Amino acid sequence: MKLGSLKSQSLDGELCVISRDLKTAVKATHLAPNLREAMEKWSQLEGSLQQIYTDLNNGKANGAFAVKESDFHSALPRTWLFADGSAFIYHIRLVRMARKAALPETLTTVPLMYQGECGQFLAPTQDIPQRDFSHGTDFEGEVGVVTDFVPMGVTPEQALKHIKLFVLINDVSLRGLIPEELAGGFGFFQSKPASALSPFAVTADELGAAYKEGRVHLPLNVTFNGEFFGKANAGAMHFHFGQLIAHAAKTRDLAAGTIIGSGTVSNEEQGAGSSCLAEKRMIETIETGAAKTPFMKAGDTVQMEMFGENGQSIFGRISQKVKSV
Template sequence: MKLATYRDGSRDGQLVVVSRDLSQACFATGIATRLQQVLDDWNFMAPQLESLSQSLNQGRARHAFSFDPRQCLAPLPRPAAWLAGEAYPAHGAELRERGVPVPERLSGPLIRMGGAETLLGPNDTPLLRGVPGLEPEPQLAVVLGDLPADAVPSQALDAVRLLMAVNAWVLRPVQQEELAQGWPALHSRPALQCAPVAITPEELPGAWYLGRAALQIQMHRNGRKQPLLETKEGMAWSFGDLIAEAARRRPLRAGTLVGAGMPAGAAPMTLKDGDSLRIDFKMAEGGSPFGAIDMDLAESTATQDEGADAADAGDASNVLDDARDARDASEADERNATEREPHEGETSEGETSDPGADASDVTDPQADDRGVNQSDAVAVDPTAPGPAPKAAARPPRRKAGKPPAPEGDQ
């Protein structure tokens, strides 16, 4: 199945199920509203989402609508952690040739803690305009379920729930300074950008095997095609190895995001203000399983704080309203179908014992205990013919603790 997160004004967005060809989507209303909910209770919720996905792909899903990647946040806007692995030693060698002191480790994969607080959607502009040395590092990543510490690679692979296509932005000059000082990357890794759709490994038949995916990364800078990158070629360590290394001394929580690093073979690409970049992960037969990352450094950064333009936001709002109306109608049907027990003072049909009684004329049974005389209520003669007479004026209610004055004194 394929999942995405639509903007709805909240931090976590609204979970949607996306069709295999990325043309249609429907909200996962009634199952989950956020992807993190699904990851926390995967065995219960994933089969329900899979059933909805099958209905959507067969054209039988209710309230389906056209999928618009421009309305997407990152599929998992707030992951538990972002662990950046380096599974491609040749890419590290390329950086060292450029003077970047990237550490080298031959006995196992390198992995570091990245910043999980800034995940961008596929069309968001990084808030880095005017910053020199901005380079993309596209890579494949996996989303995990709960994993105990000291897991072996095969056990680690069993914890993989979803695959994602991401781009780790890097400020290369700042990275050189941080690595030269021996400090971990902080300022040099400002943001992680995500393709709109996260997929289960079953969506890559034949391309996902033993923790490696055979995909091609196609980049276009200002409309010009860049050399293809192969995700399987040169991947010295599988995702099972990367995840097991990350969990060697501590457990990993559901929602942890683990990246494999950028494959080797890309020419150095430093973006400037006004540049555009499109990143798409392709299957051998040409399909785009994740959708594309498509951003433009010429856009106003203020636009990204508010999502897409007003028209697109209005379309998303209308779709959300339709889905919420359907959810509310379904919940109302469920409530009406359930027999309601009568409350105290109601008959079995749900009516009060005296539906015509005015609330202000009902005597408080505990009034005497509070010092309130029940003569304050308007008395009605039950033997009088016709409608009960109304008092011309109601005397003011006495304060508790003060008995009413005798009638002769009134």
């Protein structure tokens, strides 16, 4: 099943069911006004939403309309918690090298995680606002999951059962602000402004055999200014999503609608490219002694998309431009 949030006067948008081919949609506001509230009643609404999805794919849904992705918010325009992990070890090593920071002793045993902005997500086609380009604007391509209510102390195996939806994430980072924030012993905050989600969220069955062992084994296609930038496979996560959720829930319950991010998708195979500028810059530094690729400037564009085995887009596309404000 695929779900989205149609833009409306509400900050949460209107709950919609999206066809498998992303061409048509139908409102489901008679079940819940928005996806955030639907997550709180997931066990009650899942069957009805699935029936709408079946009818829509069979051409039998009343009120169906053509999808225009720019009419949609991020799948969840806002929610209660966005906890972003860093589950790709290769990425951690590179960015730590970039800021001359030591690797944590628990690198392979304890996930890294920070709490990000969740009161607003940029729409997937919305400009990324930037007022000071010395801040080092960067994109980070990630996969994320949306959970129902997760009780404190859940095990990684139990946590996997609480995953209800998957999304893509562009986790916007301001690289120039990160070292100073972390040096103060607190952070991230200023260095992590609003991110964007894919226009559509999907259930695990839409991923087919690509979802196994708590990971999505598909490449994340990233283009920068219209040119290939990366196709790193998201299945290379060291920590799977159940482990990330359990880490987040160690000392607290997680509200329904919580988003857990994978961290920047990263592969050691350099032919796969990268999912953020910082990683590419570090590779350039290692190979040539200096970073050549600049951080984002006004007018730069980034696109992120993931395709299934049938070649169809799964989540729709994140397509953003940097705008000076």
